[in-house]
Amino acid sequence: MEEIAMPETLAFDIYGTLVDPLKMEEKLEPFAGEKAGHLAKLWREKQLEYTFRRALMRRYEDFGVCTRQALAFATQSVGLELSREDERNLISAYQSLPAFEDALPGLRALRSQGHEMSAFSNGVEESARKVLEQAGLFEYLNTVISADEVKSFKPDPEVYRHACERLGGAPEEVWLVSSNPFDVIGAKSFGMRAAWVRRDPKTLLDPWDIEPDLVVRDLLHLAKELG
Structure with missing residues (x-):
């Protein structure tokens, strides 16, 4: 049987x-050009790193904060300066992965x-x-x-x-x-x-x-x- x-x-x-968070590459292309793929990957890596560190340190901030701070680190690391409006638009786009x-x-x-x-x-x-x-x-x-x-x-x-x-x-x-x-x-x-x-x-x-x-x-x- x-x-x-x-x-x-x-x-x-x-x-x-x-x-798929790495699809943010498409949203990053207007700002980062050929670096967009690297930037999307770095953003994701830092997002996860920040959650690990905050959990260990017991310094909790929610996932949205980790996402926003990771974007700031990633863009700064490639010498890209976003306006506050552009940053808000990218964070908003993250809701439509x-x-x-x-x-x-x-x-x-x-x-x-x-x-x-x-x-x-x-x-x-x-x-x-x-x-x-x-x-x-x-x-x-x-x-x-x-x-x-x-x-x-x-x-x-x-x-x-x-x-x-x-x-x-x-x-x-x-x-x-x-x-x-x-x-x-x-x-x-x-x-x-x-x-x-x-x-x-x-x-x-x-x-x-x-x-x-x-x-x-x-x-x-x-x-x-x-x-």
Whole structure:
């Protein structure tokens, strides 16, 4: 008899997993020209670095502040001076990040299989919800769980604990779905299950002897594995 897959509780990272922050390159081109790709990458790297540092220092400022300060650092590092209006426009554009090509059909397929699906992000709930709505993804998710609710950031174990409590499951009963290696390792370290969405085969997982339960190339592949 064919085994019937059971519905799972899935918590999806947003930035870098469902929507693509590096697509800000297109918005940066009018200001940075050929440096736009480098600038978008540096902006993202600094954004994450600032969340890590603030969590460790217990000097919390929300994800929007980290994003804005990371943009200031990135532009200054390439000798670019933005007007306040240009800065506001770029931060506003960050609320309209495009979904990865597989995100919508992948979420649709997973929803049809009966999985319980929520977003789980460092982003403030209101901003994260807006990003998902703009990308056409929110209707497939039950809710948004934000690290802002505990005033810290992934990979602080308290953030993963909060997500599991919100979802009503023990850590081993909840899946994190993320493209970010630090997030996958953080969730596994806490005791959750984790699916690493490795869209780029050149992306490496840190050699910490902590492995994801699943490695998939995209969300459609995840649906196939869980279905």
